[in-house]
Amino acid sequence: MIRASPSPPSNRLPRPMTQPWWQHDSHTVLDDDILIDGHSLTQLARQHGTPLYVYSRETVQRQLRKMQTALAAVRMPHRIYYAMKSNRHPGVLRAIRDLGDVGIDTCSPREVELALAAGFAPEEISFNAGMLSTAELAYLAASGVHCTLDTLSGLRRYAALVPAGTAVGLRFNPGVRVGYGDNPKMAYGDSKFGFEPDGLEQILETVAALGLRVDAVHMHIGWGLTQNSVPQVAKAFSRLAEIGRQIDGLKYINVGGGLGARYVEADQPLELSSWATLIAEILGPLGATIWCEPGTFVSASSGMLVVEANTTEARRGVTWLGVNAGFAINPNPSMYGIALTALALQQPRAEAAHAYTIAGNINESGDIWGRDMMLPLIQEGELVAFFPAGAYGSSMASDHCLRGKASEVMLETIAFPIPAIQNVLAIAEQGLPGAGSCAA
Ligand SMILES: Cc1ncc(COP(=O)(O)O)c(C=O)c1O
Secondary structure (H helix, E strand, O other): OOOOOOOOOOOOOOOOOOOOOHHHHHHHHOOEEEEEEEEHHHHHHHHHOOOOEHHHHHHHHHHHHHHHHHEEEEEEEEEEEHHHHHHHOOHHHHHHHHOOOOEEEEHHHHHHHHHHHHOOOHHHEEEEEOOOOHHHHHHHHOOOOOOEEEOHHHHHHHHHHOOOOOEEEEEEHHHHHHHHHHHHHHHOOOOOOEEEHHHHHHHHHHHOOOOOOOEEOOOOEEEEHHHHHHHHHHHHHHHHHHHOOOOOOOEEEEOOEEEEOOOOOOOOOOHHHHHHHHHHHHHHOOEEEEOOOOOOOHHHHHEEEEEEEEEEEOHHHHHEEEOOOOOOOHHHHHHEEEOOOEEEOOOOOOEEEEEEEEEEOOOOOOEEEEEEEOOOOOOOEEEEEOOOOOOOOHHHOOOOHHHHOOEEEEEEOOOOOOOOOOHHHHHHHHOOOOOOOOOE
16 A cells, blocks of 8 residues: 555646546546546656556446446346456455445456455356366366356366256357447457357257256447447347247346447447346346446546657658557557547646657557547657556556566545635645545
């Protein structure tokens, strides 16, 4: 644990402004800094160095509460399993553990180990992955976690390792291509995942012959579902309902993850209320408990990545901005074409009037954060923050080019009252309280 950063000097108090699109309840935007849950990102960067991931515990819990509320509002019995593949920082897992009533979704034995170490009981952990070795299946069989499988090979080898009557989930491919924008990498319609629904009869015969029992059907159709994908999501839910109706003793319907976040201003993620209504209308009549596995929705907006600009240079008509982190720290832009929004951390209110192509420090031509990213004029040595950076950033990091890891900090909320505007002058004269803590 480290002590909180001191409160911001009075000349940096918040003043009325049009709220930037990316600002949420944990953000305070100052003239020369961004606070997360009351902590100065600039000071954290000075303290821990860059590149630095900063996560908001408050945001992780708020996102989960929103999801619980949305499902309760449509009266769906449910259980949420947070997909730890999106962010497995111990502070994130602790935030979820402390919230209670939320489980963890895992996709490898080591993720199961980490979930257990974080204090989740086996019955609070779900497992969902394919292409598993027999040794991995043996680990899962012994662990007691609920497994969802999507190959006959996996079912056969798993059945040989567990007592007769063990319950399993079956993952299906509802054959709907949908995901973030038109990005084909984000839609899993013809990917490696899931049984084909038209093989259901044979799959169920095999499961019965193996002595297993199906208690759950599952789908996960794409990353970053958008509001205009409602018709396809409805279609996928309908196909899952059709499958579920043919399974005796079905207890759970797992709709996977896929709820997104705003990565750029134009994004319109699938709204929680639309998602919950579709679940209630299409899957509700089956009478099963809804399981879901959100990753991005929970972790993305909890995180900022702070980097340092080291190079500005115009070449061939392009203004390049070099920063001290690349795809080894966050592969989303280069691997999946998902742009994050770049913010000038030390001048976040300044007009973003300059187009930069932001490049990382990995010796690969594809190490680009984004082209024509709009920022104020940036000086070498200035801090830049990428948002949202909480999902699939550090969890997918590599050590390519031996650039090392980013530091990571999970913030606890500082008891730092953001003053009402009319009180600002009075409080500024007296000084502000700044007690609180954050955990590295
Ligand atoms: C099976 C499964 N469930 C849940 C998730 C979490 O997805 P998201 O981050 O889109 O919510 C993933 C991510 O790839 C997944 O593969």
